[in-house]
Every structure is written in structure tokens, then in C-alpha cells.
Amino acid sequence: METSTLQVSAEVEALLQHECQTITKDQIHQPGPDFIDRCFLQSNRSPQVLRSLGQLYNTGRLAGTGYMSILPVDQGIEHTAGASFGPNPMYFDPENIIKLAIEGGCNAVATTFGTFGTVARKYAHKIPFLVKINHNELLTYPNKFDQIMFGSVEEAWNLGATAVGATIYFGSEESGRQIQEVAAAFERAHELGMATVLWCYARNNAFKTSEKDYHVSADLTGQANHLGVTIGADIIKQKLPENNGGFSTLKFGKTHKAMYDTLSSENPIDLARYQVANCYMGRIGLINSGGESKGATDRDEAIRTAIINKRAGGQGLISGRKAFQRPFEEGVDLLNAIQDVYLDERITLA
Template sequence: MTAIQTLLGDEAESLLSHVCHGISKERLHLPGPDFIDRVLQAGDRSPAVLRNLAALFNHGRLAGTGYLSILPVDQGVEHSGGASFAPNPAYFDPENIVRLAIEGGCNGVASTLGVLGSVARRYAHRIPFIVKLNHNEFLSYPNTYDQSMFADVEQAFAMGAAAVGATIYFGSAESRRQIWEVSQAFKRAHELGMATVLWCYLRNGAFKVDGVDYHTAADLTGQANHLGVTIEADIIKQKMAENNGGFNAVKFSKTSPKVYSELTTPHPIDLVRYQVANCYMGRAGMINSGGESKGAGDLTQAVRTAVINKRAGGMGLISGRKAFQKPMAEGVALLNAIQDVYLSEAVSIA
């Protein structure tokens, strides 16, 4: 606990002692060793889906806790191979991506069809695979911002994947098509017994108002989460909320004054609690993304994000660039520091 407090610095007291009053922890379906039996078993998921979710929950350093630490590496498509792997060229080789996830004690590794397919026979039985089905790519010029299918569910099933993943750019002009495509893919994945993970991202230039970026607003991202669980994502990946009031600033859609006066405050744990609440009060687990690598401050930022996520009622962290853009030993240490937050009994639910 002392190491966590030291990394949090001046924020330690605020982040470790805060209590959420707007949405109390008693209302949530919280992660735990019995999460599948206590929460998921009541739903419509098949025994095969529950088995694959159990494979994720019971792997790595967080095995048996109900929390998840996942290594995602799809940035070679999403951002370009050079932008992603030039800082550490070893990760042009997919085997090193999977090795980092294993040595880093992760529950699973999420990547592209090509990355995971290239080493599936060696590693699919050693760590759960999450095959990312769709991507945005930046080689087409001029750039567009859309998610296109790069793989189908059967390919993921054939390589022994435990789950499939996909992104929807909620709020974009293309979002209705993406919602349908991903909904159908998730339906098929569940039929085949695989779990589903949805990257619930916002994408619209109008979500930036007067110099404030509301792509990480609690109210907008919360609604994206709500749409994600509507198409039966088992796990929601979301960027951590950094502000609020997106609906009011953009002046569209519908909201309620109580969202801002009663259910949330500006405190980061309250903002993330609202994101969790929109995942059916935690019936679908929410993992926050780790964000880009900024160098020396990555460890502190990763631990801070993990503390906020856990105390808000989240299910874990999915951190990529902060880990793989460093030498493997440093990447392993960062992943382990994130996991230590979820293993620490002193970091409680707010």
C-alpha cells in the first residue's frame, strides 16, 4: 500500500479515502471471485461462454479475483506499425507481444487476427486470446475515421480464441452501421461459445466545444457504455472519464439535471462510477484503457487509473502502449504494478 500511496503523491488522500454517495457501492454488482456464479449465471449466456469467461478470470496474477488485466496490441493497424513499434522494434514480432502478456501476468491478450493467428498453435492454449475483429486504418488517404471488419468470428473460433473484440465509434455518422455489424458478430460469437469485449469509443468533432474535449465526458461515455451492453458485450472497454456535461455543452440528445446534481460530482471516482452504472450497474464489467505512453510518468499514471477504476467498481485495466513501448522487463513491471492495485485489500470500493 505504501508504494501505491507514494506513486499517487498529493492525490493519495483524495483518491484512497473518497466515498461515492450519488451511486453507492451497495447498488453495484461488484467484481469478485464469484462474479460468474453471482451475476452472469442469471443471464442468457451459454455454458460455453461462461467457460471462456472463466478462462479469462482465472488466468494470470489476478486469477480468482474477478478482476482483469489485459494487454491490447492492435495499434499496428489503428495507428500504424511505425508509430506503434518504432519505440521498441521487438514488438514488430507478434511472439513478443504474447510473451509480454504471459510474463506480465495478464489475464489475456487482445490483438489482430494476423498477430494472434501467426502464433496461435504455440500460445492459444497458454493464455486466452481476444481477437479484435474490426479496425480503423490510416493508410487510406485522405484519412477517414471508421471501423471496418478485418476478420470474422469463425476465424477467431478456429484459432482457439476465448473471446472476440470490436470497436464502435459511438456518435459518428457511421455508428449505426457499426452497431449492427458488431451486434451480429457478437451474436455469432456467443453461439460459438466465445465471450465479447467492446471498445465503446466516442468519435465526433462536434464533441469538442469551446476548447473542451467531451470525448471522455462521463455522461457521453456512460451512454456509449449503455449502448454497448444493449448489444450484449460481456466486457466494456472505455476511456476513463475526465469531465462531465457533454450533453449540455453539445446541446443535443436527452439527459437529466440529476445526472449532474445528484449522481455525479467532479471527483474522478464519481465520474467513473457513473460509467460503471451505465454497464447495468456492473452486470457487464467495465475495464478502462491505459492510454498512450508519455514516458517517465507512465507508471504513476497507470497506477492512478487502476486505483480510480477499482474504487469506482470497475473490473480492471487494459493497458498496451505504456507496456509494449518499453523494454520487456519495464513493461512487465508496469503491468505488475497495475495488478498490485487490484490485489491490494487496502484499495477498497468507494
């Protein structure tokens, strides 16, 4: 990737030059072509799960690098279909979701039982399926925020899934039930030989104050990651951290001054590295979400997020709306731009 394609801003240049002095890179289990051998071979994952992980890590433009780019399209349920596909109605047709992931060089496509159910026989052998098994639906009035199961792990396996994905709203009133449901689902998925991906989202109205939104604080999201790897996630999906001090400001949980003084800083890369550290120091891969589409700035924002994730020790991005809420070829270009960050050997761990 040529530097000129980045349209390097002062902030991006600073990110590219940053040296992490908090949790140093030698403490991290770094991504790489041998990541599965180094970090999963000694684990309790079965040969069938290792094969599924191999499919995820060895598909698309990032195959064999230890990094991944995933296209997620579950917003038709999570945000309503009209709001999600209104900017580009072609994606009301599920086949175009799969086509975008393939043409965009993705490692996998993450979407719903319904989408895969309509096209599974045509595409299950062409790109790994990551079936999202639970969702928050917004048709209930007034809206409630709770992830509920939309199908079984067995159904995902019958669709030819390489992996299953689920969300837990850590911090919500329903989180206890969600943890139990997802832990059981991930255990069953591993029994059937599938990999597991967990959307580790903080969710509680009290986490947002008039000054800051601590749903994206490094300490809260880091702890969510730590809970996620504990219940058997093979890959953690998390929002990029934007601040810190959620526990200390909201005055709950257990904290130590090192969490803020020595294990992190205000630098975005250091904040993300704290997330990686909570994924067993990178033994379980961290992928950050791409966030909402804002239009003209999407490409630059996606590249910035990829740089932060990669330099922190993360393993890639799972970016949807920035890609599918624009013309098809532009979506492919954006996905490729993200992947180019991980292919660029000049962009190293901080």
C-alpha cells in the same frame, strides 16, 4: 502493494480516501471471485460462454479475484506499425506481444488476426486470446475514421480465441452500420461459445470544443457503455472520464439534472462510477483503457487510473502502449504495478 511504491501524491491520497455519495457502493454489483456466478449464471449466456468467461477471469496474477489485466496491441493497424513499435522494434515480431502478456501476468492478450495467426498453435493453450475483429486503418488519404471488419468470428474461433473484441465509434456517421455489424458478430460469437468485449468509444468532431474534449465526458461515455451492454458485450472497454456535461453543453440528446447533480460529481471516481452504473450497475464489467505512453510518468499514471477504476467499481485495466513502448522487463513491471492495485485489499470500493 506497499504504499511507498505508489509515491503517493496529494491527489492519489485524496482518491484513496474518497467516499462516493452519488451512486453508493451498495447499489453496485461488485467485482469478486464469485462474479460470474452472481451476474452471468442467470443470464442468456450459454455454458460455453460461461467457460470462456471463466478462462478470462481465472488466468494470470489476478486469477480468481474478479478483476482483470489485459494487454491490447492493435495499434499497428489503428495508429500505424511504425508509430506504435518504433520506440521498441521487438514488437514488430508478433510472438513478443504474446510473451509480454504471459510474463506480465495478464488475464488475456488482445490483438489482431495476423498476430494470432502466426503463433496460435504455440500459445492458444497458454493464455486466452482476445481477437480484435474490426479496426480503423489510417492508410486511406485523407484519413477517415471508420471501424471495418478485418475477418470473421469463425476465423477467430478457429484461432482458438476465448473472446472477440470490436470497436464502435458511437456518435459517428457510420455508427449505425457498426452497431448492426458488431451486434451480429457478438451474437455469432456467443453461439460459438466465445465471450465478447466492446471498445465503446465516442467519436465525432463536434464532441471536441475549444474548452473541453467531450469524447471523454462521463455522460457521453456512460451512454456509449449503455448501448454496448445492450447489444451483448460481456465486458466494456472505455476511456477513463475526464469531465462531464457533454450532452448539455453540445445541446443534443436527452438529459436529466440528476445526471450531473446527484448521480455524479467532479471527482474522478464519481465520474467513473457513472460509467459503471451504465454497465447495468456493474453486472457487465467495466475496464478502462491505459492511454498513451508519455514516458517517465507512465507508471504513476497507470496506478492512478487503476485506483480510480477499482474504487469506482470497475474490473480492471486494458493497458498497451505504456507497457510495450518500453524495454521488455519494464513493461512487465508496469503491468505488475497495475495488477498490484487490484491485489491490494486496502484499496476498496469508494
